Amino acid sequence: MAHQSYELKAEARERVGKGSARAIRRNGKVPAVIYGEKQPPLAITLPYKEVFHRIHAGGFMTTIASVEVNGEKIQVLPRDYQLDPVRGFAMHVDFLRIGRNTIVTVNVPVHFLNEEDAPGIKRGGVLNVVRHEVEFACPATAIPDYIEVDLTGMDIGDSVHISAVKLPEGAKPTITDRDFTIATVAAPAGLKAEESEEAAEAEEEQEEEAEGGDEE
Structure with a gap:
């Protein structure tokens, strides 16, 4: 590569x-x-x-x-x-x-594949890229041009983490203390509004039920 x-x-x-x-x-x-x-x-x-x-x-x-x-x-x-x-x-x-053994730290771009096969994007979801590049330590003689993230099957609310990405041989992320997020599929603005309304209505119903129980 x-x-x-x-x-x-x-x-x-x-x-x-x-x-x-x-x-x-x-x-x-x-x-x-x-x-x-x-x-x-x-x-x-x-x-x-x-x-x-x-x-x-x-x-x-x-x-x-x-x-x-x-x-x-x-x-x-x-x-x-x-x-x-x-x-x-x-x-x-x-x-x-x-x-011969020089190790370097480099920022490697992220390429996203198969957006058309992501159900969440088909439904109007938005690809929210958390990291356009990932920092790697790798041999100077084997620096990758990019890493690939496959979005096949991703729905609204799904995330892809570094552990799900096939990494080039010899390349190791410099962030080692957590399985960091590369991207998520976020809900479109309209759907977010609907979800907020539904959540608010559900909360009101719970409060009404609780008040009714108190009156008894």
Whole structure:
């Protein structure tokens, strides 16, 4: 399910700091750093167009890249990036160096299947998504693109929890102290109103019966 890895050609940079970073951007490149695996941080520059394309193509933060620096290819995973708040330009990227046993924490999107086979939705119920993403700890080399939640058979008032979802091999939710909810099928507004009225009427009847018993 993982996105296909890609390659980036980089240049090592000796100077760091705001002034150096501005000069790099003026030359059509993006400053970046590679860290992790108990090695000193490596400051690099990357082609702006390539970085911009990768960021906006989807899956940037969950796809391993091979960065070539001075003839050496380094396996990395993007961990953070900054965009210009006004113009949206890529300003900086942080990469984590990936080793054989590197475990990372990532947010994985949730995809919902078979809404048409959910009786509650057929009756006008509304899919209430509690979590659009779920945070997992997983091997950096096996990051899932998404997890799938099957809505077949779900009626109004039903919920689907993480325990009901088939998880990718090696992926473990970071929330371990409870069987958390992914989504519910909620009643439509009209039905909620009817249920509230019915509940109110039932309560009035109970009170009247109780008062009648007291009078006797």
